[in-house]
Amino acid sequence: xxxxxxxxxxxxxxxxxxxxxxxxxxxxxxxxxxxxxxxxxxxxxxxxxxxxxxxxxxxxxxxxxxxxxxxxxxxxxxxxxxxxxxxxxxxxxxxxxxxxxxxxxxxxxxxxx
Amino acid sequence: xxxxxxxxxxxxxxxxxxxxxxxxxxxxxxxxxxxxxxxxxxxxxxxxxxxxxxxxxxxxxxxxxxxxxxxxxxxxxxxxxxxxxxxxxxxxxxxxxxxxxxxxxxxxxxxx
Numbered sequence: 001x002x003x004x005x006x007x008x009x010x011x012x013x014x015x016x017x018x019x020x021x022x023x024x025x026x027x028x029x030x031x032x033x034x035x036x037x038x039x040x041x042x043x044x045x046x047x048x049x050x051x052x053x054x055x056x057x058x059x060x061x062x063x064x065x066x067x068x069x070x071x072x073x074x075x076x077x078x079x080x081x082x083x084x085x086x087x088x089x090x091x092x093x094x095x096x097x098x099x100x101x102x103x104x105x106x107x108x109x110x111x112x113x
Numbered sequence: 114x115x116x117x118x119x120x121x122x123x124x125x126x127x128x129x130x131x132x133x134x135x136x137x138x139x140x141x142x143x144x145x146x147x148x149x150x151x152x153x154x155x156x157x158x159x160x161x162x163x164x165x166x167x168x169x170x171x172x173x174x175x176x177x178x179x180x181x182x183x184x185x186x187x188x189x190x191x192x193x194x195x196x197x198x199x200x201x202x203x204x205x206x207x208x209x210x211x212x213x214x215x216x217x218x219x220x221x222x223x224x225x
Contacts, residue, residue, distance in 0.1 A: 043218045044203070046214070099146075106154055
């Protein structure tokens, strides 16, 4: 049973345009959400996070939006660059001492020059 | 100056063998983790250690055992390897649960 879902396995965007990656979750107890970026043969790299008490967090070209009522979050990349081409993982965690992250399956983003 | 390093990067071995994967972090973090990425690409938590104490242990076979000689290391020992253990194993660390986890580059384990 997937608690964190990324329903689009891939996304292709033109350089300079906006990339929007989506993520849905089922457990309303999640209180912390993160996006990771992964290149082939490398580990995931932290990109941006958001606490459940906020609905938006911005860091440069990256903005994460959280809609708790819809149990949905999205990552916006503006403007998209070819170097952004990677697999993007959405992750969520509970209020617990473990910090256990639950990951989605990932969305492969291709940014075309 | 790699933050989280894992060795080896590739590990090919036969069924029934015992193997270890090492992980070291130089970030001064208090918590370390092991994740498994299976053939379906899901990243799933296996273990985490906080100040040398196991604080979670997901439903993994007891053939897998984490060992932490000190705060900077969390090694993964696997006994009696099975075909289904083939996967990429990632080590990670974080200062605490409210901080992002930093990942190593993974160890690709292949069982023949």
